[in-house]
Amino acid sequence: xxxxxxxxxxxxxxxxxxxxxxxxxxxxxxxxxxxxxxxxxxxxxxxxxxxxxxxxxxxxxxxxxxxxxxxxxxxxxxxxxxxxxxxxxxxxxxxxxxxxxxxxxxxxxxxxxxxxxxxxxxxxxxxxxxxxxxxxxxxxxxxx
Amino acid sequence: xxxxxxxxxxxxxxxxxxxxxxxxxxxxxxxxxxxxxxxxxxxxxxxxxxxxxxxxxxxxxxxxxxxxxxxxxxxxxxxxxxxxxxxxxxxxxxxxxxxxxxxxxxxxxxxxxxxxxxxxxxxxxxxxxxxxxxxxxxxxxxxx
Numbered sequence: 301x302x303x304x305x306x307x308x309x310x311x312x313x314x315x316x317x318x319x320x321x322x323x324x325x326x327x328x329x330x331x332x333x334x335x336x337x338x339x340x341x342x343x344x345x346x347x348x349x350x351x352x353x354x355x356x357x358x359x360x361x362x363x364x365x366x367x368x369x370x371x372x373x374x375x376x377x378x379x380x381x382x383x384x385x386x387x388x389x390x391x392x393x394x395x396x397x398x399x400x401x402x403x404x405x406x407x408x409x410x411x412x413x414x415x416x417x418x419x420x421x422x423x424x425x426x427x428x429x430x431x432x433x434x435x436x437x438x439x440x441x442x443x444x
Numbered sequence: 445x446x447x448x449x450x451x452x453x454x455x456x457x458x459x460x461x462x463x464x465x466x467x468x469x470x471x472x473x474x475x476x477x478x479x480x481x482x483x484x485x486x487x488x489x490x491x492x493x494x495x496x497x498x499x500x501x502x503x504x505x506x507x508x509x510x511x512x513x514x515x516x517x518x519x520x521x522x523x524x525x526x527x528x529x530x531x532x533x534x535x536x537x538x539x540x541x542x543x544x545x546x547x548x549x550x551x552x553x554x555x556x557x558x559x560x561x562x563x564x565x566x567x568x569x570x571x572x573x574x575x576x577x578x579x580x581x582x583x584x585x586x587x588x
Binding site for chain 2: 324326328331333334335336337338355356374375376377379381383385392394419440442
């Protein structure tokens with residue numbers, strides 16, 4: 301995996317991102333159209349996991365899975381916004397996604413997500429896991 | 445423009461999104477790779493504007509512009525996260541982007557951005573404006 305950063309400490313930004321509760325997942329659909337969804341996620345070394353969970357879904361909510369089947373390149377952006385623009389930062393993970401429907405990696409992903417999110421613990425999600433093998437990590441921070 | 449929603453009131457979600465301070469812009473780069481950046485934005489009817497501003501930039505920060513020149517399909521996602529998952533919502537704008545370097549539309553976009561963001565007023569941004577002609581708007585909310 302390649303890494304590159306600008307501003308802030310790269311390690312500290314990566315740690316902050318790993319603990320962040322929300323990311324945005326970008327996939328690419330038919331005719332090269334980008335598709336973005338907010339998602340919960342858990343990092344395990346150089347693999348990022350999210351899951352199709354039990355939050356209510358639109359009928360098109362599984363488009364991310366169709367997109368990944370056709371084009372596994374994905375982008376996971378973790379960022380922080382506030383009114384004080386000197387406090388802004390983001391961490392962008394670019395990688396290749398795999399769909400994991402069951403088995404040991406599915407179990408491990410669900411365990412990691414339940415460890416990070418109390419909201420998952422009462423009813424652990426059982427849907428398809430999106431496993432992203434992170435190929436590059438870019439970090440940015442407005443301040444030092 | 446087509447619109448479709450699930451949960452919440454579509455109009456109320458669109459109004460909330462218009463006032464929201466941050467969005468994530470998705471473009472598609474070489475070899476069909478998605479690229480995401482957080483951005484400030486202002487809506488003017490069915491056109492969304494953002495600008496390459498004076499926040500410090502990485503050397504690759506203009507990749508969004510290169511991507512748009514090669515493939516103008518973009519996705520702008522506005523969403524809200526909080527620990528109470530029944531309060532989650534998002535508004536996704538899919539459209540076609542144009543790069544506006546100067547002229548009346550550039551001036552209007554900067555005026556709209558300065559009206560929305562006090563941070564822009566002291567030193568209005570002068571960089572290239574990304575104007576997105578929104579073709580479809582999807583809304584989602586976890587709760588009513």
